[in-house]
Amino acid sequence: xxxxxxxxxxxxxxxxxxxxxxxxxxxxxxxxxxxxxxxxxxxxxxxxxxxxxxxxxxxxxxxxxxxxxxxxxxxxxxxxxxxxxxxxxxxxxxxxxxxxxxxxxxxxxxxxxxxxxxxxxxxxxxxxxxxxxxxxxxxxxxxxxxxxxxxxxxxxxxxxxxxxxxxxxxxxxxxxxxxxxxxxxxxxxxxxxxxxxxxxxxxxxxxxxxxxxxxxxxxxxxxxx
Amino acid sequence: xxxxxxxxxxxxxxxxxxxxxxxxxxxxxxxxxxxxxxxxxxxxxxxxxxxxxxxxxxxxxxxxxxxxxxxxxxxxxxxxxxxxxxxxxxxxxxxxxxxxxxxxxxxxxxxxxxxxxxxxxxxxxxxxxxxxxxxxxxxxxxxxxxxxxxxxxxxxxxxxxxxxxxxxxxxxxxxxxxxxxxxxxxxxxxxxxxxxxxxxxxxxxxxxxxxxxxxxxxxxxxxxxxxxxxxxxxxxxxxxxxxxxxxxxxxxxxxxxxxxxxxxxxxxxxxxxxxxxxxxxxxxxxxxxxxxxxxxxxxxxxxxxxxxxxxxxxxxxxxxxxxxxxxxxxxxxxxxxxxxxxxxxxxxxxxxxxxxxxxxxxxxxxxxxxxxxxxxxxxxxxxxxxxxxxxxxxxxxxxxxxxxxxxxxxxxxxxxxxxxxxxxxxxxxxxxxxxxxxxxxxxxxxxxxxxxxxxxxxxxxxxxxxxxxxxxxxxxx
Numbered sequence: 001x002x003x004x005x006x007x008x009x010x011x012x013x014x015x016x017x018x019x020x021x022x023x024x025x026x027x028x029x030x031x032x033x034x035x036x037x038x039x040x041x042x043x044x045x046x047x048x049x050x051x052x053x054x055x056x057x058x059x060x061x062x063x064x065x066x067x068x069x070x071x072x073x074x075x076x077x078x079x080x081x082x083x084x085x086x087x088x089x090x091x092x093x094x095x096x097x098x099x100x101x102x103x104x105x106x107x108x109x110x111x112x113x114x115x116x117x118x119x120x121x122x123x124x125x126x127x128x129x130x131x132x133x134x135x136x137x138x139x140x141x142x143x144x145x146x147x148x149x150x151x152x153x154x155x156x157x158x159x160x161x162x163x164x165x166x167x168x169x170x171x172x173x174x175x176x177x178x179x180x181x182x183x184x185x186x187x188x189x190x191x192x193x194x195x196x197x198x199x200x201x202x203x204x205x206x207x208x209x210x211x212x213x214x215x216x217x218x219x220x221x222x223x224x225x
Numbered sequence: 226x227x228x229x230x231x232x233x234x235x236x237x238x239x240x241x242x243x244x245x246x247x248x249x250x251x252x253x254x255x256x257x258x259x260x261x262x263x264x265x266x267x268x269x270x271x272x273x274x275x276x277x278x279x280x281x282x283x284x285x286x287x288x289x290x291x292x293x294x295x296x297x298x299x300x301x302x303x304x305x306x307x308x309x310x311x312x313x314x315x316x317x318x319x320x321x322x323x324x325x326x327x328x329x330x331x332x333x334x335x336x337x338x339x340x341x342x343x344x345x346x347x348x349x350x351x352x353x354x355x356x357x358x359x360x361x362x363x364x365x366x367x368x369x370x371x372x373x374x375x376x377x378x379x380x381x382x383x384x385x386x387x388x389x390x391x392x393x394x395x396x397x398x399x400x401x402x403x404x405x406x407x408x409x410x411x412x413x414x415x416x417x418x419x420x421x422x423x424x425x426x427x428x429x430x431x432x433x434x435x436x437x438x439x440x441x442x443x444x445x446x447x448x449x450x451x452x453x454x455x456x457x458x459x460x461x462x463x464x465x466x467x468x469x470x471x472x473x474x475x476x477x478x479x480x481x482x483x484x485x486x487x488x489x490x491x492x493x494x495x496x497x498x499x500x501x502x503x504x505x506x507x508x509x510x511x512x513x514x515x516x517x518x519x520x521x522x523x524x525x526x527x528x529x530x531x532x533x534x535x536x537x538x539x540x541x542x543x544x545x546x547x548x549x550x551x552x553x554x555x556x557x558x559x560x561x562x563x564x565x566x567x568x569x570x571x572x573x574x575x576x577x578x579x580x581x582x583x584x585x586x587x588x589x590x591x592x593x594x595x596x597x598x599x600x601x602x603x604x605x606x607x608x609x610x611x612x613x614x615x616x617x618x619x620x621x622x623x624x625x626x627x628x629x630x631x632x633x634x635x636x637x638x639x640x641x642x643x644x645x646x647x648x649x650x651x652x653x654x655x656x657x658x659x660x661x662x663x664x665x666x667x668x669x670x671x672x673x674x675x676x677x678x679x680x681x682x683x684x685x686x687x688x689x690x691x692x693x694x695x696x697x698x699x700x701x702x
Contacts, residue, residue: 011510019513053502080502082538083596084603088565091572098573102509102534105516118575 001116001136001159002026002177004048006036006062007078008055016049019105020112024139024155026180033057040066044176045073046160047115049108052079052090060093067094074115078108113137120163127162130219132201134162141201148200153178157193158201161216170213241446242439249435257424257431261417268416273383276409277368280385283307283319283402284366291321291339291400293393299339310341314375316405318344318382323398325356335399347374349384349401359388359399373405381406445472452476456483456554458592458627460699463554483554494596501541508534542600542668556699557595559602559629560587563619566603570610570617578615581606585621589629590699597672598696601680604665605633605692612637616687623698628678631694634685645682669694 003025007013010031017027028043030036033054040048040062052059063075074096079086082100090098096118097111113125113136125137133142141148141158150158156178161169171190178193179185194214198206207215239247283305290303299321304310309317322335331353337344351359355369366387373380386401445468455461463480508530515526563583571579591598609617613635620632640648648666666680673680678695685691 009506009510012506012513015510015513015517019517080505084562084566084569084599085595087573088569091569092565096572101505102512102530102537105513 001046001156001163002028002044002180003112004028004030004036004039004043004045006030006033006040006048006054006059007051008032008053009051016105016108019109021152022139023109024136024152024159026156026178026183028181031055033059033062037062037065039181040071040073041069043181044173046119046177047112048073048075049078049112050075050095052077052081052086060089063090063093063095074119076108076112076115078103110137116163122163127165129162129165129205129216132205134159143201150197150200153193154197154200157190158197158216161206161214165216165218166221168209168212168215173213241443242436245439246432246436250432253428253431253435257428261421261424264420265413265417268420269413272409272413272416276383276404276406277385279307280383280402280404281366283310284385284387284400287319287321287400287402288387288389291391293391297393299391299398301339305341310343312343313345314378314380315343316373316375316380316407317341317402318374318404319400319402320344320349321398321400322348323396325351335401338398344374349382349403351384351386351399359386362388364389370406371403373403378405381410383409445469449476449479453479458700461554462556487554497541501537504537505534508537542665555594557591557593557598559589559591559598559621559631559698562595562598562602563621566606567619570606573607574610577610577613579610579613579617580615581617581619583619586623586629587621589621589623592627592697592699593676597676600665601669601672601694601696602631602633604669605631605694608666609633609635609637609690609692612639613689618685618687624695627698627700629696629698631696632691633694634687634691635689636685636687637689639684639688639690640682649680 001024003020005013005016005020005027007016007029008031013029013031017029020027028039028045030039034056036050036054037057039045050059050063054062059077059079063077066073066075075094076097076099077090077095078099078101079090080101087098096115099108099111116136117125125135127134127136131144133145135141136159139155139159141150141155157174160174160177174190175185194206194208205217207217209215286303286305287301290301292300292302294300305319307317309315310319318341320335320337320340322337322340325333325335328334328350332350333353333356335349335351337346337348340346340348350371351369355367359367364387366385369384369386371382371384373382382403383406384401384403386399388397388399390397448466449464449468449472452461452464452466456464463483464476466476468476511526512530512534515524515530567581567583570581571577606617606619614637616636618632618634621629622632623629649670670680673694673696676697678697679693680695681693683691683693
């Protein structure tokens with residue numbers, strides 16, 4: 001899962017980036033509204049954390065532009081502004097959630113997970129695919145109730161595929177959603193990660209669709225199909 | 226009336242209208258009295274002058290026509306032409322007398338040598354003082370009053386007399402002509418009566434004219450007063466209207482005062498807000514930094530930053546609340562605030578199937594700051610949204626006296642009497658409040674109180690909490 005954090009306070013954005021990376025997300029940071037808008041406009045983020053009082057372009061305007069351009073990723077507004085009219089303006093501009101500073105990182109993470117869950121159509125933080133369970137809250141995966149050791153990139157890959165279980169996902173899409181901007185992106189590394197992941201969770205769970213990409217099989221939907 | 230009110234009533238300065246009318250009466254009434262007196266005096270003098278003239282002529286005529294016979298008896302060579310001197314007790318008399326007889330200590334009786342027939346043998350008294358003047362005056366006539374011969378008519382005569390020494394006589398004689406004063410007194414009295422009546426009417430007319438003039442002159446001031454009331458009552462944002470040059474600067478000054486007041490309040494709020502907002506991000510950073518390690522100092526930092534966060538939030542809201550309530554000339558439309566919350570709350574509480582029903586009056590205007598309205602209704606609706614199973618009823622009703630009620634009812638668990646008391650307690654520590662169970666409710670109460678409104682809680686018909694907020698609204702002119 002790839003996040004964009006638009007926050008002008010350097011310390012706070014650094015903290016958030018570190019916390020979300022630790023939780024298994026790919027994170028990009030923008031320190032002003034212009035850069036934030038550009039990144040949101042050009043990169044396929046799974047969710048955005050947006051401050052309102054930003055240099056160059058304010059948060060509400062950035063959000064309005066994204067929505068006007070058809071961007072549908074969930075946006076959580078994280079701001080010191082706590083007036084009801086500001087909340088109303090934020091939601092009217094297209095925000096999906098609103099959290100006022102100061103806040104607890106745990107709360108922010110829980111809210112963000114809820115946004116991602118909702119966007120993917122899930123109801124809980126854990127996604128089960130037969131005996132495979134992906135716990136997005138703990139950033140861990142289990143097979144048959146046994147925890148498996150995953151690197152952060154492997155977890156991101158699994159988490160993204162689990163969120164879109166049963167759907168064919170192209171390599172490019174995977175690259176876009178599991179790497180942050182600074183990472184040297186090479187789509188061949190995806191094959192390496194998929195190979196490693198197959199070894200850890202079982203080869204048969206990830207199907208290669210030639211010329212299109214990969215698909216994480218959902219035993220439930222396979223049986224119902 | 227209580228003693229306090231009595232003192233207040235006594236101390237309050239008199240109205241401008243009554244002061245100005247009284248000031249006008251203060252010069253007009255004595256002035257008119259003086260004019261009446263002067264007119265009376267002039268009229269009296271002129272009446273007596275024209276009254277005295279025929280008498281003086283008669284004295285001169287008598288002196289010219291009196292002759293002393295060889296026998297020493299006085300005779301008139303020619304009678305005076307006025308026939309009234311011939312008719313008995315006609316009110317017109319003349320007499321030439323020589324000596325005097327003492328009547329009492331200071332009055333003398335003149336002994337007539339020759340007199341008009343009208344006198345009918347009677348004579349005249351003269352006071353000692355008048356006689357002295359007569360003796361000293363020489364050729365000039367003197368004028369005095371005395372009782373006439375017609376005792377029944379209570380005659381009061383005006384006498385013109387001269388002392389002359391006739392040829393062939395060694396002692397001087399007194400030549401006098403007299404007439405009844407009654408007609409002239411009557412004429413003077415009539416004149417004064419008419420003058421007083423007219424001047425009294427003039428005075429009343431003048432005072433009424435002054436009153437009308439003052440009312441007319443002060444009308445822009447009364448108008449200004451009602452315009453200021455409009456601003457205070459929230460019907461207008463500034464003092465409007467065209468005023469005469471004398472009042473116009475006052476209206477302008479008042480407007481700049483209102484705007485200055487608004488600016489100061491806004492500025493104070495902005496400063497408090499900026500400070501609080503500026504602190505929020507560093508607190509968030511500190512808190513997150515501390516949360517990422519598990520040492521003892523970090524737990525202290527966590528606790529302290531939590532307290533700081535709660536304090537910043539608490540004091541920011543209190544400061545906003547304190548700055549408001551007295552704001553003059555601010556107003557807020559209620560519909561956009563409620564509609565915005567009705568739109569937004571279901572998005573905040575997505576996990577609930579929130580249904581907000583809004584009923585009652587529309588287009589009401591809150592007489593106060595928009596932010597306060599947001600804080601009050603927002604906190605109450607947010608509280609309802611936190612606790613409700615799914616349904617919230619919001620209703621606004623206009624009631625008498627420029628007030629409205631906003632009722633917010635939910636179908637949640639509601640609050641017990643003790644919980645309500647705790648929630649509304651002034652200065653309740655926010656960090657002790659469990660989420661939603663009163664956070665912000667004391668602020669709502671403080672704000673409602675500041676606007677002379679009220680916040681009450683009861684059990685709602687659908688089972689949960691029923692909050693009723695009473696707020697002032699702008700009354701349309």
